[in-house]
Amino acid sequence: MAKAPFTAPTKEQIEKAYDCAKAQYKVLGIDTDKAIATLQATPISLHCWQGDDVKGFEVHEGEVSGGGIMAIGNYPGPAMNADMLRKDAEKALSLIPGTKRFNLHAIYAETDGKVVDRDAIAPKHFTKWMKWSKANKVALDFNPTFFAHPKANSGYTLSNPDPEIRKFWINHDKACRRIAEAFGKNQGCPAVVNHWMPDGAKDQPIDRLTPRKLMAQSLDEIFVEKVNPKYCKDAVESKLFGLGSEDYVVGSHEFFMGYAMTHKDIMVCLDMGHFHPTENIYDKISSILNFKKELLLHVSRGIRWDSDHVVILNDDLRCLFQQVVRGNFLKSVNIALDFFDASINRIAAWVIGTRATQKAILAALLEPSKLMADYEAANDGAVKLALLEELKTYPLGAVWNMFCLSQGVPAGAAWLNDMIDYDRKVIKKR
Ligand code: RNT
Ligand code: ZN
Numbered sequence: 001m002a003k004a005p006f007t008a009p010t011k012e013q014i015e016k017a018y019d020c021a022k023a024q025y026k027v028l029g030i031d032t033d034k035a036i037a038t039l040q041a042t043p044i045s046l047h048c049w050q051g052d053d054v055k056g057f058e059v060h061e062g063e064v065s066g067g068g069i070m071a072i073g074n075y076p077g078p079a080m081n082a083d084m085l086r087k088d089a090e091k092a093l094s095l096i097p098g099t100k101r102f103n104l105h106a107i108y109a110e111t112d113g114k115v116v117d118r119d120a121i122a123p124k125h126f127t128k129w130m131k132w133s134k135a136n137k138v139a140l141d142f143n144p145t146f147f148a149h150p151k152a153n154s155g156y157t158l159s160n161p162d163p164e165i166r167k168f169w170i171n172h173d174k175a176c177r178r179i180a181e182a183f184g185k186n187q188g189c190p191a192v193v194n195h196w197m198p199d200g201a202k203d204q205p206i207d208r209l210t211p212r213k214l215m216a217q218s219l220d221e222i223f224v225e226k227v228n229p230k231y232c233k234d235a236v237e238s239k240l241f242g243l244g245s246e247d248y249v250v251g252s253h254e255f256f257m258g259y260a261m262t263h264k265d266i267m268v269c270l271d272m273g274h275f276h277p278t279e280n281i282y283d284k285i286s287s288i289l290n291f292k293k294e295l296l297l298h299v300s301r302g303i304r305w306d307s308d309h310v311v312i313l314n315d316d317l318r319c320l321f322q323q324v325v326r327g328n329f330l331k332s333v334n335i336a337l338d339f340f341d342a343s344i345n346r347i348a349a350w351v352i353g354t355r356a357t358q359k360a361i362l363a364a365l366l367e368p369s370k371l372m373a374d375y376e377a378a379n380d381g382a383v384k385l386a387l388l389e390e391l392k393t394y395p396l397g398a399v400w401n402m403f404c405l406s407q408g409v410p411a412g413a414a415w416l417n418d419m420i421d422y423d424r425k426v427i428k429k430r
Pocket of ligand 1: 069
């Protein structure tokens with residue numbers, strides 16, 4: 001195919017369009033320069049696992065099964081080792097404006113071809129990642145990996161009835177928090193550790209209580225080990241159902257909400273794809289942040305039974321960040337992405353999802369929320385509704401392009417030229 005035809009708008013075009021947009025928003029009392037500065041300072045954590053379909057680079061002993069999640073598709077060229085993953089991530093990062101973080105899972109440890117079981121991983125297995133983090137100025141986040149391991153094959157990890165298996169996973173999680181602490185020291189800000197485990201059952205377990213008691217007990221045992229909060233923050237992630245856990249998930253929303261509410265330093269992680277298929281998470285923000293200082297978001301997109309489609313700028317995403325911005329919660333919310341699509345170019349998936357997330361944040365920052373709230377309070381609901389509708393066709397794209405220009409990344413669709421070039425020269429040649 002000929003060179004991709006996605007010519008970038010010129011600097012002059014972007015500036016001209018921006019000046020018009022700026023004036024239009026100003027009428028509503030909105031400062032577009034300030035919105036851009038706020039967006040620039042809002043970190044988004046990109047998930048490493050989009051780059052290799054959540055496989056990781058662990059050297060295995062024994063049979064493993066997926067464990068509740070699965071990337072579907074066979075687009076060529078997933079990253080096959082950590083160097084490749086880092087190169088791919090660098091490509092994606094170069095096409096995304098703003099402040100980026102990078103989110104690793106325990107299975108992305110580098111052990112020099114040696115088998116190192118999950119309870120024995122240590123900061124030294126992440127030395128290259130920490131170097132990369134510094135060189136690329138992206139802080140790291142972390143996740144224990146409770147799936148794709150022989151000791152997870154029964155479907156139960158931290159809530160396993162066998163105390164030996166529980167112990168193994170507890171030790172794994174403790175090791176992960178020490179690794180996160182090392183990340184935090186390396187980067188001078190906390191690494192967020194998200195604890196998600198697939199524990200659950202396909203069909204009607206008789207006893208739904210004991211696993212939950214065991215889960216709470218295991219978590220207490222993990223968190224009793226103190227890590228420096230300057231370097232590590234913890235979150236627990238609930239789920240309604242998963243592959244092989246359609247009927248019962250130990251870590252349900254109620255369970256982890258209860259756990260986080262009774263443990264001061266533990267955040268709730270809300271994954272957009274982990275609730276009833278028509279349930280949104282936006283209305284949960286102002287409830288949870290009444291009682292907690294911070295929370296973690298997994299920005300994702302559920303479709304029917306799948307919870308992990310690439311994020312796009314849809315109403316779910318817009319409503320979510322409206323709540324974050326209107327509540328003045330940008331600093332209380334840790335934003336991480338969580339989707340995996342193996343059917344399209346994986347680097348593009350990262351870029352599409354991150355840029356969509358940033359556009360949703362920008363759209364929320366460009367809302368005259370105070371003005372609308374005033375009309376609402378004065379019983380002028382029609383004015384509020386009309387403004388919400390009019391804003392949908394305001395020139396968000398012109399402000400977005402200016403943000404891209406100011407950050408030195410391609411505006412509009414021009415990033416596709418780079419992406420397609422990398423696809424042909426690197427990805428398809430693997
Ligand atoms: C799974 C959870 C979890 C994972 C990652 C890989 O349903 O969403 O966050 O996607 O830990
Ligand atoms: Zn998630």
